[in-house]
Amino acid sequence: MEAQIKLGRILGIQIGLHYSWLIIAVLISLSLAAHFSAQNPDWGFGIIWLMAISTAILFFAAIVVHELSHAAVALRNGLPVRAITLFALGGVAQIEKEPQSAKVEFWMAIVGPITSAVIGIGFLTLATFLGWTPATDAATPLMAMMVWLGYINIALAVFNMIPGFPMDGGRVLRAVIWWITGNPGRATRGASIAGQVIAFIFIIGGLIGFFRGLGFGGLWIAFIGWFLLNAAKATYVQAEVTDGLEGVRVGDLMGRECATIDGRDNLQTVVSDHMLRTGRRCFIVTESSEPVGMITPSEITAVEERKWPFTLASDAMKPLSQLHTAWPDMPASEALDLLGKHDINQLPVIADGRLAGIISRDVILRYLVTRKELRK
Numbered sequence: 507m508e509a510q511i512k513l514g515r516i517l518g519i520q521i522g523l524h525y526s527w528l529i530i531a532v533l534i535s536l537s538l539a540a541h542f543s544a545q546n547p548d549w550g551f552g553i554i555w556l557m558a559i560s561t562a563i564l565f566f567a568a569i570v571v572h573e574l575s576h577a578a579v580a581l582r583n584g585l586p587v588r589a590i591t592l593f594a595l596g597g598v599a600q601i602e603k604e605p606q607s608a609k610v611e612f613w614m615a616i617v618g619p620i621t622s623a624v625i626g627i628g629f630l631t632l633a634t635f636l637g638w639t640p641a642t643d644a645a646t647p648l649m650a651m652m653v654w655l656g657y658i659n660i661a662l663a664v665f666n667m668i669p670g671f672p673m674d675g676g677r678v679l680r681a682v683i684w685w686i687t688g689n690p691g692r693a694t695r696g697a698s699i700a701g702q703v704i705a706f707i708f709i710i711g712g713l714i715g716f717f718r719g720l721g722f723g724g725l726w727i728a729f730i731g732w733f734l735l736n737a738a739k740a741t742y743v744q745a746e747v748t749d750g751l752e753g754v755r756v757g758d759l760m761g762r763e764c765a766t767i768d769g770r771d772n773l774q775t776v777v778s779d780h781m782l783r784t785g786r787r788c789f790i791v792t793e794s795s796e797p798v799g800m801i802t803p804s805e806i807t808a809v810e811e812r813k814w815p816f817t818l819a820s821d822a823m824k825p826l827s828q829l830h831t832a833w834p835d836m837p838a839s840e841a842l843d844l845l846g847k848h849d850i851n852q853l854p855v856i857a858d859g860r861l862a863g864i865i866s867r868d869v870i871l872r873y874l875v876t877r878k879e880l881r882k
Contacts, residue, residue, distance in 0.1 A: 516590075519577055521570060524593035535562045542650060549647060557647045561654055566592060568625050568659055572666075573597040575621040579614040580605075596662075602847075608684035608693075615677030619663040626659030670701030672737045691752075694745035701738030705731045748839050750874045756841050757834030759873055760855045760863035769793045769820030773806050776819050781806075788852045788864065791823040797861045799823035800854060831856045832865055842870050 511523040538558035542549065549557075570590060576599045577587040588600045605611040633652035667675035676697045684693035708731025716724030767780055767789045780789060781803070791799040801823040809817050832841045832853045841853060845867045852866040 516570075516574060517577065517581070519574070519587050519599075520589040522589060522591050524591050527566075527592045530593075531562060531566070534565065535559055538562060538654070541654070542647075546647075546650065553647055557651055561651045564651070564655055565658060568622065568655065569597045569662075571625065572618050572622050572662070573599040575617045576614055577601070579610075579617050583610045583614070585610075585614075604690075608681045608690075611684060612678060612681035615674045615681060618674045619666045622659045622663035622666065626656045626661075626663065628656075629653070629659065630656035668704055669697075670704035670734065670738065671697040671741045672701065673734070676701050676738075691745050691749045694748075695742055698738045698742040698745065701741070702735055705735035705738055707731070708734060747842065747874060750877050751837065751839040751842065751870070754838040754873070755834060756832045756836045756838055756855055756865050757862075759838055759869050760832075760834070760865040761869065762863040764790045764797075764861065764864050766790045766792050766797070767801070767819055769798060769818060769823070771819045773809060773814035773817045773819065773822055776801065777806060777814065788866070789819075790854070790861065790864075791819050793820060797826060797854075799825045800829060800852075802851070826854060826861070829854055833857060834862060838865075838870055838873075841865050842867065845870075 511525075513521045513523065515521065535558050538561050539554055542554045542557055546554070569592060573590045577590065580587050580599070580601045583605065585605065586602045588602055590597060590599050601614075605614060629652045633649050633656060636646065636649045636652065638649045638653055666673055667678070669675040669679040671677065671680065671694070679700060680690075680693045680697035682693075683696045684690050687693060709728045710731075712720075712724045712726070712728030712731055714724070715727060718724075720727075765780075765784070765786050765788070767776055769791045770793075771779075776789070780786065788800060788802050790797045791801050798820065801819055805822050805824055806814070809822055830844055830848055830850065830853055832844065832855045834855060834857050845851065845853060851868070852864050854861055855863040855865055
């Protein structure tokens with residue numbers, strides 16, 4: 507999930523907000539204002555809203571710390587972390603590689619709930635020093651804020667330990683199954699199936715709650731279940747893809763004969779004589795028979811159509827130095843991840859500093875379909 511609003515970097519990790527976060531931030535602030543107003547009607551309008559907004563900000567800061575704990579364990583084990591994004595249902599750390607052992611997966615998953623629990627206990631401890639006890643209501647705005655943050659972070663820790671992918675508890679379950687079976691693919695499928703079962707329970711329970719008077723809270727539970735169901739299904743599909751590409755290298759699937767065009771051809775010629783005539787979407791651009799770049803419909807449509815007859819392919823192409831590339835020994839699953847991450851359809855394959863071929867998303871997916879048809 508990409509962030510639309512970037513806030514800065516912590517530990518070299520980009521922190522950002524998805525637009526959906528703005529909705530939940532407003533809803534939480536409204537909910538907190540109503541909560542503080544009901545418990546402390548004598549505070550006054552200004553104090554109530556100051557505490558509601560301040561508490562919401564600290565809550566989201568605690569979520570960032572939760573995600574940073576995952577990221578810290580990942581970084582310590584050599585797994586690059588691209589960004590942390592806050593969105594409607596919390597936060598997500600975008601870790602670019604999967605852990606290589608059940609032990610790393612376990613600690614990377616469990617550290618998040620532990621961090622939230624520690625934060626929650628810390629806030630309740632601060633509230634206790636201010637004079638609060640579980641048997642009494644919070645008497646001051648600061649105390650009320652500490653108590654709410656304490657309970658909500660402990661609840662967050664418990665919620666995240668639900669044993670279904672992609673929750674932290676689901677990743678813990680995956681690590682346990684992985685450790686027992688020694689098979690990460692089987693572990694992922696098991697955890698994702700558990701996640702789908704739990705998601706259905708959330709959806710059904712939320713809808714029943716809505717019709718029994720729970721109102722928006724029931725719909726919210728059902729929405730969380732819907733999100734978990736989609737995430738768990740996507741994880742299951744990813745596990746199937748990873749298994750299907752096990753042992754397959756880019757060199758096994760790449761096209762070695764690359765369709766080429768002369769860099770001096772104008773875009774009108776490229777479109778009419780090459781793309782539309784052959785149906786190909788990707789061409790290597792050459793100058794003096796040497797590959798210098800690649801051109802696809804994306805580069806062509808970035809130029810106004812009226813300028814196509816006057817624009818050379820070499821001027822519109824993307825130079826090889828700016829392209830994401832693969833190499834023959836790269837696992838095909840990594841190439842597919844790279845294609846998806848950068849939302850591109852093909853990668854040049856470089857060997858010994860020279861262009862060896864092209865690997866495309868279509869070729870990889872056709873291989874998976876063929877393997878599935880043959881039940882291999």
